[in-house]
Amino acid sequence: MHIDLNRQSRSSLPQQISDTLEQRIASGLLPPGSRLPSVRGLALSLKVSQVTVSKAYAALAARGLIHCSHGKGCYVAAGESGQETAGDWQDRYDDYLPRAQLWHNFKDSAVAYPFHLAAIHSSLLPLREIGSTMASLVLEQPEVMAAYGNFQGDHELREVMAGHLLRRSIRVQPEELMMTSGAQQGIDLVARTFVGPGDTVYLEAPSYTGAIDVFAGRGAEMVFVPMDRDGMRVDLLTRLCDRRPPKLIYTIPSYQNPSGVTMSLSRRQRLLELARSYRCLIVEDDPFSDLYFQSPPPPAIKSMDAAGHVIYIKSFSKVLAPGCRMACVAADGNILSRLIAAKSSSDLGSPLLTQRAMLPFISGKYDAYAGKLRRQLSQRLEKATALLERHAPPGVSWITPQGGLSLWLELPASVNINRLQKLAEEKGLSFLPGDVCYAGGIPSRHIRLCYSQMTEQEQEQGMLLFLGLLQAYLQEEAAAPSGIALKL
Amino acid sequence: MHIDLNRQSRSSLPQQISDTLEQRIASGLLPPGSRLPSVRGLALSLKVSQVTVSKAYAALAARGLIHCSHGKGCYVAAGESGQETAGDWQDRYDDYLPRAQLWHNFKDSAVAYPFHLAAIHSSLLPLREIGSTMASLVLEQPEVMAAYGNFQGDHELREVMAGHLLRRSIRVQPEELMMTSGAQQGIDLVARTFVGPGDTVYLEAPSYTGAIDVFAGRGAEMVFVPMDRDGMRVDLLTRLCDRRPPKLIYTIPSYQNPSGVTMSLSRRQRLLELARSYRCLIVEDDPFSDLYFQSPPPPAIKSMDAAGHVIYIKSFSKVLAPGCRMACVAADGNILSRLIAAKSSSDLGSPLLTQRAMLPFISGKYDAYAGKLRRQLSQRLEKATALLERHAPPGVSWITPQGGLSLWLELPASVNINRLQKLAEEKGLSFLPGDVCYAGGIPSRHIRLCYSQMTEQEQEQGMLLFLGLLQAYLQEEAAAPSGIALKL
Numbered sequence: 005m006h007i008d009l010n011r012q013s014r015s016s017l018p019q020q021i022s023d024t025l026e027q028r029i030a031s032g033l034l035p036p037g038s039r040l041p042s043v044r045g046l047a048l049s050l051k052v053s054q055v056t057v058s059k060a061y062a063a064l065a066a067r068g069l070i071h072c073s074h075g076k077g078c079y080v081a082a083g084e085s086g087q088e089t090a091g092d093w094q095d096r097y098d099d100y101l102p103r104a105q106l107w108h109n110f111k112d113s114a115v116a117y118p119f120h121l122a123a124i125h126s127s128l129l130p131l132r133e134i135g136s137t138m139a140s141l142v143l144e145q146p147e148v149m150a151a152y153g154n155f156q157g158d159h160e161l162r163e164v165m166a167g168h169l170l171r172r173s174i175r176v177q178p179e180e181l182m183m184t185s186g187a188q189q190g191i192d193l194v195a196r197t198f199v200g201p202g203d204t205v206y207l208e209a210p211s212y213t214g215a216i217d218v219f220a221g222r223g224a225e226m227v228f229v230p231m232d233r234d235g236m237r238v239d240l241l242t243r244l245c246d247r248r249p250p251k252l253i254y255t256i257p258s259y260q261n262p263s264g265v266t267m268s269l270s271r272r273q274r275l276l277e278l279a280r281s282y283r284c285l286i287v288e289d290d291p292f293s294d295l296y297f298q299s300p301p302p303p304a305i306k307s308m309d310a311a312g313h314v315i316y317i318k319s320f321s322k323v324l325a326p327g328c329r330m331a332c333v334a335a336d337g338n339i340l341s342r343l344i345a346a347k348s349s350s351d352l353g354s355p356l357l358t359q360r361a362m363l364p365f366i367s368g369k370y371d372a373y374a375g376k377l378r379r380q381l382s383q384r385l386e387k388a389t390a391l392l393e394r395h396a397p398p399g400v401s402w403i404t405p406q407g408g409l410s411l412w413l414e415l416p417a418s419v420n421i422n423r424l425q426k427l428a429e430e431k432g433l434s435f436l437p438g439d440v441c442y443a444g445g446i447p448s449r450h451i452r453l454c455y456s457q458m459t460e461q462e463q464e465q466g467m468l469l470f471l472g473l474l475q476a477y478l479q480e481e482a483a484a485p486s487g488i489a490l491k492l
Numbered sequence: 493m494h495i496d497l498n499r500q501s502r503s504s505l506p507q508q509i510s511d512t513l514e515q516r517i518a519s520g521l522l523p524p525g526s527r528l529p530s531v532r533g534l535a536l537s538l539k540v541s542q543v544t545v546s547k548a549y550a551a552l553a554a555r556g557l558i559h560c561s562h563g564k565g566c567y568v569a570a571g572e573s574g575q576e577t578a579g580d581w582q583d584r585y586d587d588y589l590p591r592a593q594l595w596h597n598f599k600d601s602a603v604a605y606p607f608h609l610a611a612i613h614s615s616l617l618p619l620r621e622i623g624s625t626m627a628s629l630v631l632e633q634p635e636v637m638a639a640y641g642n643f644q645g646d647h648e649l650r651e652v653m654a655g656h657l658l659r660r661s662i663r664v665q666p667e668e669l670m671m672t673s674g675a676q677q678g679i680d681l682v683a684r685t686f687v688g689p690g691d692t693v694y695l696e697a698p699s700y701t702g703a704i705d706v707f708a709g710r711g712a713e714m715v716f717v718p719m720d721r722d723g724m725r726v727d728l729l730t731r732l733c734d735r736r737p738p739k740l741i742y743t744i745p746s747y748q749n750p751s752g753v754t755m756s757l758s759r760r761q762r763l764l765e766l767a768r769s770y771r772c773l774i775v776e777d778d779p780f781s782d783l784y785f786q787s788p789p790p791p792a793i794k795s796m797d798a799a800g801h802v803i804y805i806k807s808f809s810k811v812l813a814p815g816c817r818m819a820c821v822a823a824d825g826n827i828l829s830r831l832i833a834a835k836s837s838s839d840l841g842s843p844l845l846t847q848r849a850m851l852p853f854i855s856g857k858y859d860a861y862a863g864k865l866r867r868q869l870s871q872r873l874e875k876a877t878a879l880l881e882r883h884a885p886p887g888v889s890w891i892t893p894q895g896g897l898s899l900w901l902e903l904p905a906s907v908n909i910n911r912l913q914k915l916a917e918e919k920g921l922s923f924l925p926g927d928v929c930y931a932g933g934i935p936s937r938h939i940r941l942c943y944s945q946m947t948e949q950e951q952e953q954g955m956l957l958f959l960g961l962l963q964a965y966l967q968e969e970a971a972a973p974s975g976i977a978l979k980l
Contacts, residue, residue, distance in 0.1 A: 006688055033833060035826070093771040094800055094825045098739075100688045104833035111643055111836070126638035135630030135637060142623035149623060149813040150614035155599055185673065189839040196684075196709070200494055200588045217837040221684070251586075283581040312582055325637040327843050337582045338523070345521060345592035348599070349705040350838070351677040355815050355846070 005041055006100050007050055008201040008223030015444075017052055018059035023444050025060065027103035027220070029069055029080055038095050040070060040078040049098075102220045105213045105440040116432035117466030122261060122409045123326055123457040128380055130365060130373050134325050138361035153356035155348045157183025157332075161359045164367040165318075165332045171371075172293070173307040174316065176334045182344055185329040185354050187291060187319035191215050193333070194252070194287055194315055195222045197346045203251035206244070208236045210441030210448065212261045212289065215254055224251075226443050233403075235260065235267025238274045250284045258301035259292040259408030262441050262452040266406060269302035276305055279313040285339070291319040294374045296407040297382040312336040315343075320362065322409075323377070324370075328358045381409070381456055388455040388467060395471040397478050410454040412438075416478065417449060424451075424477055433470055493529055494588050495538055496689040496711030503932075505540055506547035511932050513548065515591035515708070517557055517568055526583050528558060528566040537586075590708045593701045593928040594676075604920035605954030610749065610897045611814055611945040616868055618853060618861050622813055626849035641844035643836045645671025645820075649847045652855040653806075653820045659859075660781070661795040662804065668824045670832055673817040673842050675779060675807035677835075679703050681821070682740070682775055682803055683710045685834045691739035694732070696724045698929030698936065700749045700777065703742055712739075714931050721891075723748070723755025726762045738772045746789040747780040747896030750929050750940040754894060757790035764793055767801040773827070779807040782862045784895040785870040800824045803831075808850065810897075811865070812858075816846045869897070869944055876943040876955055883959040885966050898942040900926075904966065905937060912965055921958055 007024045009017055028034045040046075043061065047054040061078055064070045072078040109120060141148055156162070162178035169176055184190040191214065199205060201223030207215065209228030219226055227248065229241045236255060253275065257267035267275075279286045288305045306316035316334040324330070335343060347353065365373075388411060389404055399416035415421065421437045428434060438448030453470070455463060495512045497505055516522045528534075531549065535542040549566055552558045560566040597608060629636055644650070650666035657664055672678040679702065687693060689711030695703065697716030707714055715736065717729045724743060741763065745755035755763075767774045776793045794804035804822040812818070823831060835841065853861075876899060877892050887904035903909065909925045916922060926936030941958070943951060 031833070033830065038826075092799075092825075094827050097686070097771065097773070097827065098688075099685050099830050101685055101830055101833055104836060106840070107643060107833040107836040110640075110840075111832070121640075123638075123640070126635040129638050131630075131634035131637050135634040138630045139627035142619075142626045146619035146623040147614040149619050149815040150611075150617050151815050152598075152609075152611070153815065155595060185839045188837070192838050197587050197589055198585070200586075214837060214840070221834075221837060283585070285585070311580075327637040327639050327641065327845050329839065329843050337580075338526075339582050339585065342521065342587050342589055344599070345519070345589055345595040346709075348592060348595040349676070349702060349709060350680050351673045351817065352594070352598075352702070355817050355843075357815050358843070 005046065005049070006098050007102070009050060009052070010202045010225055012202070013225060017056045018063065021050070021057065021060035022063045024102050025064055026069060026445055027443065028101075031104040031108040033101055033104055034080050036080050036082045038080050040080070041096070042077060100221065102223075103217055103443070106217050109213070109436060109440060115429065115434045117462060117469065118434055118457060119453045119466060119470070120434040120436040121457050122322070122452075122454045124322065124377070124381075124409065125457050125459060127459065128377060128456070129325060130369070131325060133365050133369065134328070134361055137364050138357070141357060141360055148357050148360055151356045153183075153353045153359060155353045156344050157181065157354060158356055158359040158363075161363045161366075162332075164363055168366060168370065169318070169334065173303045174334065175307070176336075180334055180336045180340060182333045182335070182340065182347060183354050183359055184331045184333055184347065185351065186321045187289060187317050187331040188214050189329075189350070190317040190331050190333045191254075191287065191289065192218050193343050193346045193350065194285075195219055195224075196350075197342050198285065199224050199252060204248045206241060206250050206253045208255060208260060208263070209446075210262055210438060210450070211254065212256060213436070213440045215289070216441070216443050219254070220443055228442055228446070231260070231263060231265050233265065235265050235271050236275070238271050238278065241275075242278060245278065245282060250279075250282050252285045252287060253279060254287045254289065255305075256289045256291070257305060258290060259295065259405055261291070261408070262410060262436065262438070262450070263412045264403060264405030264408055264410065266301050272302055272305045273308065276308055276313065280311060284313070286314045288314050288316045290316065291322050292408040294323065295378060295381060295409065297378060297385065298406055301407065306334060312339055315339065320366065323374070324362060324365065328362060330354070330358060330362060384455050384460065384463065387460070387464065388453075391464065391467045391471065395468065395475070397471075397475045399478075400474070409456045410452050413451050413453060414449050415451065415474070418481060419449070419477065421448070421451060424474070427477065428470065428473060431469060431473060433466055433473070435470070493534065493537070494586050495590070497538060497540070498690045498713055500690070501713060505544045506551065509538070509545065509548035510551045512590050513552055514557060514933055515931065516589075519592040519596040521589055521592055522568050524568050524570045526568050528568070529584070530565055588709065590711075591705055591931070594705050597701070597924060597928060603917065603922045605950060605957065606922055606945060607941045607954060607958070608922040608924040609945050610810070610940075610942045612810065612865070612869075612897065613945055613947060615947065616865060616944070617813060618857070619813060621853050621857065622816070622849055625852050626845070629845060629848055636845050636848055639844045641671075641841045641847060643841045644832050645669065645842060646844055646847040646851075649851045649854075650820075652851055656854060656858065657806070657822065661791045662822065663795070664822045664824075668822055668828060670821045670823070670828060670835060671842050671847055672819045672821055672835065673839065674809045675777060675805050675819040676702050677817075677838070678805040678819050678821045679742075679775065679777065680706050681831050681834045681838065682773075683707055683712075684838075685830050686773065687712050687740060692736045694729055694738050694741045696743060696748060696751070697934075698750055698926060698938070699742065700744060701924070701928045703777070704929070704931050707742070708931055716930055716934070719748070719751060719753050721753065723753055723759050724763070726759050726766065729763075730766060733766065733770060738767075738770050740773045740775060741767060742775045742777065743793075744777045744779070745793060746778060747783065747893055749779070749896070750898060750924065750926070750938070751900045752891060752893030752896055752898065754789050760790055760793045761796065764796055764801065768799060772801070774802045776802050776804045778804065779810050780896040782811065783866060783869060783897070785866060785873065786894055789895065794822060800827055803827065808854065811862070812850060812853065816850060818842070818846060818850060872943050872948065872951065875948070875952065876941075879952065879955045879959065883956065883963070885959075885963045887966075888962070897944045898940050901939050901941060902937050903939065903962075906969060907937070907965065909936070909939060912962070915965065916958065916961060919957060919961060921954055921961070923958070
């Protein structure tokens with residue numbers, strides 16, 4: 005088992021080891037019953053003392069996450085539904101995956117009410133238009149399916165994208181854009197190119213779990229910066245950077261995922277100044293800025309970026325056709341050329357067909373479509389919040405977002421969110437527990453519910469089901485003597 | 493600049509530093525005129541002495557790759573067409589890309605005769621069939637474009653794939669397969685999951701440059717194992733493993749890329765035994781086993797794998813529709829589950845649409861198509877070798893491959909392959925220089941020419957052009973006084 009240890013970290017070595025093991029256990033990478041390496045073996049491979057490893061194991065055992073016994077070694081606790089499995093050579097074959105919460109939370113979406121998924125229901129997407137372009141392409145120019153696209157992406161589409169971004173005050177040349185298979189790949193390419201063990205990455209607290217997975221995979225030291233209603237607390241970030249200079253700052257400034265908060269213009273400006281003074285990169289992940297309900301968010305940080313400090317990632321998957329996996333990355337100079345090099349080794353470039361199929365829609369019909377989509381999403385949000393206001397038990401709170409796809413609910417401190425999640429799944433309903441939007445075992449009282457990925461009727465049924473479930477959970481809890489497991 | 497140093501390596505530290513810098517320069521990641529870090533700065537960041545860095549720089553300067561001057565620092569030599577550029581903060585922003593030969597060699601394929609590209613011309617591919625399935629799908633079930641596929645790949649396609657592999661003696665369940673965006677992504681996922689700094693990866697000498705890029709990017713210690721006519725010398729590999737246990741062995745056993753050599757059955761068996769005894773993984777990359785010209789190659793190593801030591805990667809992109817970016821990875825147990833976790837953070841899964849579009853062809857028409865394709869490729873190979881036999885200058889040699897897409901030519905020792913490449917590119921013709929199929933500056937007298945990616949007429953014209961160029965080069969060279977640059 006490979007664990008990136010950082011001797012300059014504020015966390016002790018035993019703490020770093022137990023944090024990593026906890027994240028592996030929490031994401032199912034170390035399944036119940038799997039055997040941990042011996043204290044001696046792990047100490048040897050990590051080049052630390054056996055005492056350090058023993059302390060880490062003792063901390064995990066004290067929290068019931070693993071069981072150790074003399075002579076037999078340590079095993080991941082079987083949990084409620086787990087089985088003890090026989091470890092074999094594969095279990096002992098080292099890997100470099102410290103966590104995988106995307107995989108853990110999204111691998112099986114076969115529930116009736118998938119509130120965990122931040123997606124837009126197919127009936128709201130322009131699939132017929134994109135599909136008809138695609139059909140003409142494959143029938144009339146089938147050779148488009150034979151081409152390895154170029155690594156950077158189709159030139160014509162990049163021209164259209166440059167125009168699209170210009171209308172949003174972002175001035176970039178087609179040569180300064182790269183197409184990727186979704187924003188997730190964009191984030192991943194940045195991380196594999198520029199982030200390595202011990203590099204400090206700052207993120208909003210909470211942040212997108214898929215970005216956290218990626219930075220964790222690179223051995224980054226992640227620091228989560230608190231937010232208020234104006235977004236990331238750049239004043240706090242400035243002080244943190246004094247102690248630990250940033251390699252990279254990851255932000256979702258508009259309708260942040262998962263909190264829904266939008267960063268103010270002055271914070272955006274100060275963040276960019278900070279990046280300039282530290283000569284570091286900002287990754288501006290922007291899936292939602294077109295999905296505003298009242299007025300557009302402040303201009304993108306990229307629109308103010310004169311010296312190439314911002315890598316801007318614009319997802320088109322979410323808003324147009326998730327299955328087409330398309331995003332656009334804007335960067336310049338040798339930051340961009342290194343990202344293109346990384347793209348080449350990662351998959352030889354994204355398919356030309358999907359790029360060409362989306363081109364006419366983005367160039368001609370996008371703006372009108374986005375206007376209509378905003379109205380539909382806004383109505384859905386209104387319905388969801390109306391249900392919350394009417395049926396949410398006392399102690400549940402939320403801030404109504406001004407755009408985006410999801411609600412970030414704070415639950416009463418007494419709620420055991422993991423248990424609530426299991427109960428919900430039994431009823432065919434899923435949500436995203438807030439703690440996966442942090443790293444390092446920070447407990448969260450929040451959950452994320454998306455209001456756009458079902459039909460309106462399903463959404464209403466699902467919200468009522470969830471709120472009823474939450475109510476019953478809290479009543480049962482209030483009635484139950486403490487310490488006794490709830491059987492709802 | 494980040495450089496993975498291995499103090500257990502047989503190479504000295506200055507050698508490791510200069511090797512990495514050389515690879516970065518050779519792949520254009522450090523462009524002509526860019527400034528290298530100061531000796532003091534690099535020594536500090538790599539935690540080595542300044543003497544070590546100075547030795548590395550001196551070695552590069554002695555070979556003309558960089559220029560150093562007192563007070564001004566060291567710069568990458570401007571080369572023949574290069575310009576000195578002003579370094580700025582971006583040039584000094586650290587990355588983790590030690591090389592990028594795929595990017596360097598394939599980013600611009602706009603030549604008239606792209607012999608460097610191992611691809612099949614669109615007229616030979618079943619694009620109309622796949623296109624018509626795709627058109628029906630997007631018109632009749634447009635919601636297929638809205639779905640994030642599952643991370644592992646479409647279940648129905650995995651069932652078809654399991655049947656396809658079974659007909660090739662590979663017994664796997666649909667649950668033991670994962671779909672990836674081409675074989676390149678399959679290799680990349682294996683590397684990011686299981687390979688890290690200092691891990692030993694064994695490869696054939698020469699090997700696929702895209703795999704070398706990926707393993708280099710993970711900081712692996714790559715060891716290239718010589719081949720003979722029966723493939724990788726497993727006897728030599730066994731002795732090498734005694735000194736340096738393998739983390740992973742990467743092989744292309746059938747019609748190896750680039751050499752065309754096929755590994756014998758007994759070597760395949762011995763390789764698997766070796767992997768078992770070292771409890772390591774074999775990555776069996778198999779794009780070409782269906783493209784045999786006389787008789788099929790020996791069974792895949794995966795077909796003999798009882799204990800999950802083989803990760804089998806089958807590309808369908810090359811043979812069906814490169815732009816659809818599709819490959820299938822067979823592995824089991826918690827080797828596979830970790831690969832699926834890595835796939836999730838890398839791009840959230842491959843598009844469902846392309847998977848569904850290729851499904852009917854693979855399940856029903858593939859075998860008949862492959863038979864026809866084999867005959868067409870075999871005829872093309874015959875034509876190419878006939879031209880070689882008639883027109884190749886003395887000293888050029890090759891082994892006629894029994895399958896696959898390319899010829900591996902050995903040129904006379906006197907040929908400066910980089911110069912020949914520049915001359916060829918001026919005439920609109922490209923080939924792959926052999927040295928990119930190794931790592932660490934191993935000089936090669938080989939080049940790879942593919943015979944399947946143009947029309948037959950273009951192929952013939954291109955071969956004649958190339959052979960004429962080579963002839964003229966050798967004549968000029970014979971006439972020129974040594975030491976004077978050729979101006980062909």
